[in-house]
Amino acid sequence: MYVQSILDRKGAExxxxxxxxxxAATARLLSEHRIGAVLVLDGSGHVAGVISERDIVSGMAKHGAGVAAMTVADLMTRDVLLCRPTDTIEEITAIMTARRVRHLPVLEDDQLVGIVSIGDVVKQRLDETALEVDSLRQYVLAGR
Known part of the structure:
Protein backbone atom coordinates (compact mmCIF):
# COMPACT_ATOMS: atom_id res chain seq x y z
CA MET A 1 0.00 0.00 0.00
CA TYR A 2 1.04 3.56 -0.68
CA VAL A 3 0.67 6.97 0.95
CA GLN A 4 -1.80 7.84 -1.82
CA SER A 5 -4.22 5.25 -0.38
CA ILE A 6 -4.27 7.18 2.90
CA LEU A 7 -4.89 10.46 1.08
CA ASP A 8 -7.68 8.87 -0.95
CA ARG A 9 -9.42 7.74 2.25
CA LYS A 10 -8.95 10.83 4.40
CA GLY A 11 -9.11 13.53 1.75
CA ALA A 12 -6.67 16.28 0.94
CA GLU A 13 -7.68 18.93 3.47
CA ALA A 24 -2.55 31.43 20.88
CA ALA A 25 -4.21 31.53 17.46
CA THR A 26 -2.45 28.33 16.45
CA ALA A 27 -3.56 26.53 19.61
CA ARG A 28 -7.15 27.54 18.77
CA LEU A 29 -6.66 26.21 15.23
CA LEU A 30 -5.40 22.86 16.54
CA SER A 31 -8.35 22.61 18.93
CA GLU A 32 -10.91 23.71 16.35
CA HIS A 33 -9.78 21.08 13.83
CA ARG A 34 -9.02 18.44 16.46
CA ILE A 35 -5.53 17.85 15.08
CA GLY A 36 -2.08 17.56 16.61
CA ALA A 37 -0.02 19.65 14.20
CA VAL A 38 -0.30 22.38 11.59
CA LEU A 39 1.93 22.94 8.59
CA VAL A 40 3.61 26.32 8.44
CA LEU A 41 3.76 27.78 4.93
CA ASP A 42 5.96 30.67 3.85
CA GLY A 43 4.77 33.50 1.61
CA SER A 44 5.35 31.35 -1.48
CA GLY A 45 3.24 28.50 -0.15
CA HIS A 46 6.21 26.23 0.55
CA VAL A 47 6.55 24.22 3.75
CA ALA A 48 8.62 26.31 6.17
CA GLY A 49 7.98 24.13 9.21
CA VAL A 50 5.45 22.35 11.36
CA ILE A 51 4.05 23.38 14.73
CA SER A 52 2.65 20.69 16.98
CA GLU A 53 1.01 20.40 20.35
CA ARG A 54 4.34 19.06 21.60
CA ASP A 55 6.13 22.22 20.38
CA ILE A 56 3.61 24.40 22.20
CA VAL A 57 3.87 22.42 25.44
CA SER A 58 7.68 22.62 25.28
CA GLY A 59 7.38 26.36 24.70
CA MET A 60 5.13 26.70 27.75
CA ALA A 61 7.64 24.78 29.86
CA LYS A 62 10.45 27.11 28.76
CA HIS A 63 8.65 30.45 28.51
CA GLY A 64 5.59 30.21 30.74
CA ALA A 65 2.26 31.84 29.96
CA GLY A 66 3.96 34.40 27.71
CA VAL A 67 4.23 31.71 25.05
CA ALA A 68 0.71 32.56 23.84
CA ALA A 69 1.96 35.88 22.43
CA MET A 70 4.99 34.35 20.73
CA THR A 71 4.91 33.58 17.01
CA VAL A 72 4.81 30.23 15.29
CA ALA A 73 8.29 30.95 13.90
CA ASP A 74 9.60 31.08 17.48
CA LEU A 75 8.56 27.48 18.26
CA MET A 76 8.05 25.59 15.00
CA THR A 77 10.14 22.67 13.88
CA ARG A 78 12.00 23.79 10.78
CA ASP A 79 13.61 20.52 9.72
CA VAL A 80 10.49 18.89 8.28
CA LEU A 81 10.63 15.40 6.84
CA LEU A 82 8.52 14.92 3.73
CA CYS A 83 7.07 12.00 1.81
CA ARG A 84 5.53 11.34 -1.60
CA PRO A 85 2.22 9.71 -2.57
CA THR A 86 4.23 6.84 -4.10
CA ASP A 87 6.05 6.02 -0.84
CA THR A 88 4.90 2.82 0.78
CA ILE A 89 3.19 2.67 4.15
CA GLU A 90 6.09 0.52 5.38
CA GLU A 91 8.64 3.17 4.32
CA ILE A 92 6.92 6.03 6.10
CA THR A 93 6.23 3.89 9.17
CA ALA A 94 9.98 3.24 9.45
CA ILE A 95 10.75 6.95 9.04
CA MET A 96 8.16 8.04 11.59
CA THR A 97 9.39 5.47 14.10
CA ALA A 98 13.12 6.06 13.62
CA ARG A 99 12.89 9.86 13.58
CA ARG A 100 10.11 10.08 16.18
CA VAL A 101 7.83 12.26 14.04
CA ARG A 102 4.06 12.07 14.00
CA HIS A 103 3.25 14.04 10.85
CA LEU A 104 4.63 13.98 7.31
CA PRO A 105 3.64 16.50 4.65
CA VAL A 106 3.07 14.84 1.28
CA LEU A 107 4.60 16.53 -1.78
CA GLU A 108 4.12 15.62 -5.41
CA ASP A 109 6.13 17.51 -8.04
CA ASP A 110 7.09 20.03 -5.32
CA GLN A 111 3.41 20.74 -4.60
CA LEU A 112 1.84 20.09 -1.20
CA VAL A 113 -0.94 17.53 -1.71
CA GLY A 114 -1.66 16.38 1.84
CA ILE A 115 -0.38 15.41 5.24
CA VAL A 116 -0.34 12.01 6.94
CA SER A 117 -0.20 11.40 10.66
CA ILE A 118 0.92 8.37 12.59
CA GLY A 119 -2.78 7.84 13.40
CA ASP A 120 -3.57 7.68 9.66
CA VAL A 121 -0.79 5.13 9.19
CA VAL A 122 -1.95 2.95 12.09
CA LYS A 123 -5.56 3.04 10.82
CA GLN A 124 -4.43 2.04 7.33
CA ARG A 125 -2.37 -0.87 8.70
CA LEU A 126 -5.26 -2.05 10.90
CA ASP A 127 -7.66 -1.91 7.95
CA GLU A 128 -5.21 -3.93 5.83
CA THR A 129 -4.83 -6.51 8.60
CA ALA A 130 -8.59 -6.83 9.05
CA LEU A 131 -9.00 -7.37 5.30
CA GLU A 132 -6.33 -10.08 5.32
CA VAL A 133 -7.95 -11.85 8.28
CA ASP A 134 -11.35 -11.71 6.61
CA SER A 135 -9.93 -13.06 3.34
CA LEU A 136 -8.19 -15.93 5.14
CA ARG A 137 -11.37 -16.73 7.09
CA GLN A 138 -13.40 -16.89 3.87
CA TYR A 139 -10.73 -19.07 2.23
CA VAL A 140 -10.73 -21.52 5.14
CA LEU A 141 -14.54 -21.65 5.30
CA ALA A 142 -14.80 -22.17 1.52
CA GLY A 143 -12.49 -25.20 1.82
CA ARG A 144 -14.85 -27.02 4.19
Missing amino acids: IVTTRPEETI
Whole structure:
Protein backbone atom coordinates (compact mmCIF):
# COMPACT_ATOMS: atom_id res chain seq x y z
CA MET A 1 0.00 0.00 0.00
CA TYR A 2 1.04 3.56 -0.68
CA VAL A 3 0.67 6.97 0.95
CA GLN A 4 -1.80 7.84 -1.82
CA SER A 5 -4.22 5.25 -0.38
CA ILE A 6 -4.27 7.18 2.90
CA LEU A 7 -4.89 10.46 1.08
CA ASP A 8 -7.68 8.87 -0.95
CA ARG A 9 -9.42 7.74 2.25
CA LYS A 10 -8.95 10.83 4.40
CA GLY A 11 -9.11 13.53 1.75
CA ALA A 12 -6.67 16.28 0.94
CA GLU A 13 -7.68 18.93 3.47
CA ILE A 14 -4.55 20.59 4.80
CA VAL A 15 -4.71 22.96 7.76
CA THR A 16 -1.94 25.54 7.57
CA THR A 17 -0.69 28.64 9.31
CA ARG A 18 1.95 31.32 8.76
CA PRO A 19 5.22 31.87 10.64
CA GLU A 20 4.03 35.25 11.96
CA GLU A 21 0.81 33.84 13.48
CA THR A 22 0.61 33.78 17.28
CA ILE A 23 0.84 30.60 19.32
CA ALA A 24 -2.55 31.43 20.88
CA ALA A 25 -4.21 31.53 17.46
CA THR A 26 -2.45 28.33 16.45
CA ALA A 27 -3.56 26.53 19.61
CA ARG A 28 -7.15 27.54 18.77
CA LEU A 29 -6.66 26.21 15.23
CA LEU A 30 -5.40 22.86 16.54
CA SER A 31 -8.35 22.61 18.93
CA GLU A 32 -10.91 23.71 16.35
CA HIS A 33 -9.78 21.08 13.83
CA ARG A 34 -9.02 18.44 16.46
CA ILE A 35 -5.53 17.85 15.08
CA GLY A 36 -2.08 17.56 16.61
CA ALA A 37 -0.02 19.65 14.20
CA VAL A 38 -0.30 22.38 11.59
CA LEU A 39 1.93 22.94 8.59
CA VAL A 40 3.61 26.32 8.44
CA LEU A 41 3.76 27.78 4.93
CA ASP A 42 5.96 30.67 3.85
CA GLY A 43 4.77 33.50 1.61
CA SER A 44 5.35 31.35 -1.48
CA GLY A 45 3.24 28.50 -0.15
CA HIS A 46 6.21 26.23 0.55
CA VAL A 47 6.55 24.22 3.75
CA ALA A 48 8.62 26.31 6.17
CA GLY A 49 7.98 24.13 9.21
CA VAL A 50 5.45 22.35 11.36
CA ILE A 51 4.05 23.38 14.73
CA SER A 52 2.65 20.69 16.98
CA GLU A 53 1.01 20.40 20.35
CA ARG A 54 4.34 19.06 21.60
CA ASP A 55 6.13 22.22 20.38
CA ILE A 56 3.61 24.40 22.20
CA VAL A 57 3.87 22.42 25.44
CA SER A 58 7.68 22.62 25.28
CA GLY A 59 7.38 26.36 24.70
CA MET A 60 5.13 26.70 27.75
CA ALA A 61 7.64 24.78 29.86
CA LYS A 62 10.45 27.11 28.76
CA HIS A 63 8.65 30.45 28.51
CA GLY A 64 5.59 30.21 30.74
CA ALA A 65 2.26 31.84 29.96
CA GLY A 66 3.96 34.40 27.71
CA VAL A 67 4.23 31.71 25.05
CA ALA A 68 0.71 32.56 23.84
CA ALA A 69 1.96 35.88 22.43
CA MET A 70 4.99 34.35 20.73
CA THR A 71 4.91 33.58 17.01
CA VAL A 72 4.81 30.23 15.29
CA ALA A 73 8.29 30.95 13.90
CA ASP A 74 9.60 31.08 17.48
CA LEU A 75 8.56 27.48 18.26
CA MET A 76 8.05 25.59 15.00
CA THR A 77 10.14 22.67 13.88
CA ARG A 78 12.00 23.79 10.78
CA ASP A 79 13.61 20.52 9.72
CA VAL A 80 10.49 18.89 8.28
CA LEU A 81 10.63 15.40 6.84
CA LEU A 82 8.52 14.92 3.73
CA CYS A 83 7.07 12.00 1.81
CA ARG A 84 5.53 11.34 -1.60
CA PRO A 85 2.22 9.71 -2.57
CA THR A 86 4.23 6.84 -4.10
CA ASP A 87 6.05 6.02 -0.84
CA THR A 88 4.90 2.82 0.78
CA ILE A 89 3.19 2.67 4.15
CA GLU A 90 6.09 0.52 5.38
CA GLU A 91 8.64 3.17 4.32
CA ILE A 92 6.92 6.03 6.10
CA THR A 93 6.23 3.89 9.17
CA ALA A 94 9.98 3.24 9.45
CA ILE A 95 10.75 6.95 9.04
CA MET A 96 8.16 8.04 11.59
CA THR A 97 9.39 5.47 14.10
CA ALA A 98 13.12 6.06 13.62
CA ARG A 99 12.89 9.86 13.58
CA ARG A 100 10.11 10.08 16.18
CA VAL A 101 7.83 12.26 14.04
CA ARG A 102 4.06 12.07 14.00
CA HIS A 103 3.25 14.04 10.85
CA LEU A 104 4.63 13.98 7.31
CA PRO A 105 3.64 16.50 4.65
CA VAL A 106 3.07 14.84 1.28
CA LEU A 107 4.60 16.53 -1.78
CA GLU A 108 4.12 15.62 -5.41
CA ASP A 109 6.13 17.51 -8.04
CA ASP A 110 7.09 20.03 -5.32
CA GLN A 111 3.41 20.74 -4.60
CA LEU A 112 1.84 20.09 -1.20
CA VAL A 113 -0.94 17.53 -1.71
CA GLY A 114 -1.66 16.38 1.84
CA ILE A 115 -0.38 15.41 5.24
CA VAL A 116 -0.34 12.01 6.94
CA SER A 117 -0.20 11.40 10.66
CA ILE A 118 0.92 8.37 12.59
CA GLY A 119 -2.78 7.84 13.40
CA ASP A 120 -3.57 7.68 9.66
CA VAL A 121 -0.79 5.13 9.19
CA VAL A 122 -1.95 2.95 12.09
CA LYS A 123 -5.56 3.04 10.82
CA GLN A 124 -4.43 2.04 7.33
CA ARG A 125 -2.37 -0.87 8.70
CA LEU A 126 -5.26 -2.05 10.90
CA ASP A 127 -7.66 -1.91 7.95
CA GLU A 128 -5.21 -3.93 5.83
CA THR A 129 -4.83 -6.51 8.60
CA ALA A 130 -8.59 -6.83 9.05
CA LEU A 131 -9.00 -7.37 5.30
CA GLU A 132 -6.33 -10.08 5.32
CA VAL A 133 -7.95 -11.85 8.28
CA ASP A 134 -11.35 -11.71 6.61
CA SER A 135 -9.93 -13.06 3.34
CA LEU A 136 -8.19 -15.93 5.14
CA ARG A 137 -11.37 -16.73 7.09
CA GLN A 138 -13.40 -16.89 3.87
CA TYR A 139 -10.73 -19.07 2.23
CA VAL A 140 -10.73 -21.52 5.14
CA LEU A 141 -14.54 -21.65 5.30
CA ALA A 142 -14.80 -22.17 1.52
CA GLY A 143 -12.49 -25.20 1.82
CA ARG A 144 -14.85 -27.02 4.19
